[in-house]
Amino acid sequence: MKTKGEPIACLTAYDYLTATILDAAGIDLILVGDSAGNVFAGYDTTIPMTMEQMLYHAQVVARGVERAFVVADLPFMSYQVSEEEALRNAGRFVKEALAEAVKLEGGEPVCRTIRRIVNAGIPVMGHLGLTPQSIHKFGSYKARGASSAEAERILADAEALQDAGVFAIVLEKIPADLAQRVTESLSIPTIGIGAGPDCDGQVLVTPDMLGIFTKFRPRFVRRYAEIGEQMADAFARYREDVKQRKFPSEDESY
Numbered sequence: 001m002k003t004k005g006e007p008i009a010c011l012t013a014y015d016y017l018t019a020t021i022l023d024a025a026g027i028d029l030i031l032v033g034d035s036a037g038n039v040f041a042g043y044d045t046t047i048p049m050t051m052e053q054m055l056y057h058a059q060v061v062a063r064g065v066e067r068a069f070v071v072a073d074l075p076f077m078s079y080q081v082s083e084e085e086a087l088r089n090a091g092r093f094v095k096e097a098l099a100e101a102v103k104l105e106g107g108e109p110v111c112r113t114i115r116r117i118v119n120a121g122i123p124v125m126g127h128l129g130l131t132p133q134s135i136h137k138f139g140s141y142k143a144r145g146a147s148s149a150e151a152e153r154i155l156a157d158a159e160a161l162q163d164a165g166v167f168a169i170v171l172e173k174i175p176a177d178l179a180q181r182v183t184e185s186l187s188i189p190t191i192g193i194g195a196g197p198d199c200d201g202q203v204l205v206t207p208d209m210l211g212i213f214t215k216f217r218p219r220f221v222r223r224y225a226e227i228g229e230q231m232a233d234a235f236a237r238y239r240e241d242v243k244q245r246k247f248p249s250e251d252e253s254y
Contacts, residue, residue, distance in 0.1 A: 009029075039207040039213040040207075107153070155182060
């Protein structure tokens with residue numbers, strides 16, 4: 001798709017029903033993101049998500065997909081301890097959850113781990129820029145790569161990840177001109193989230209773009225629906241019908 005100049009459309013999923021709808025809608029890549037920690041489990045960060053929790057989300061998503069490419073996030077501390085543990089956990093996503101690839105965060109320091117996983121036959125996606133698992137190191141969710149030194153580090157990390165064997169790299173919250181430089185320097189696709197229009201593809205967190213998750217709204221999120229408001233209205237009307245004994249009707253009873 002990168003070679004043909006066809007943008008890659010990606011969204012997240014954490015459950016079977018959403019996955020089936022995304023797949024039917026023609027979404028190219030479905031990411032089972034550890035963003036589930038925020039939009040599904042209610043945590044302030046992605047850090048608390050465990051392997052077992054992520055495996056469950058990946059299992060139910062993969063079960064609902066027939067054609068899209070399913071990538072699962074390796075959660076915090078599932079790949080940082082050792083290459084052996086990282087390989088074992090990546091293998092669980094492919095073997096037990098039937099995901100087709102895994103994603104992990106970081107640059108040059110994780111390249112040996114990536115090579116180990118890729119050499120075992122498991123595709124790996126990289127992630128640079130704002131890496132949410134490092135939020136306590138960063139101290140905020142502000143954009144990364146604004147300084148020349150950090151921009152050069154991201155460029156070098158992108159080249160290192162490509163050399164290590166990743167098939168694509170997510171670029172999160174970096175300046176658009178930097179994302180363009182990274183994209184043009186690589187033969188593999190870049191997937192942007194808050195990284196401007198020149199990446200090879202785009203990804204959003206599905207509950208964000210549907211208007212279901214409203215705790216915060218990054219500037220890069222375009223709301224394609226306000227389903228949260230529709231859900232609240234439907235729940236309120238249902239409650240009123242129950243209270244007034246308008247539901248169930250005779251036609252809705254046995």
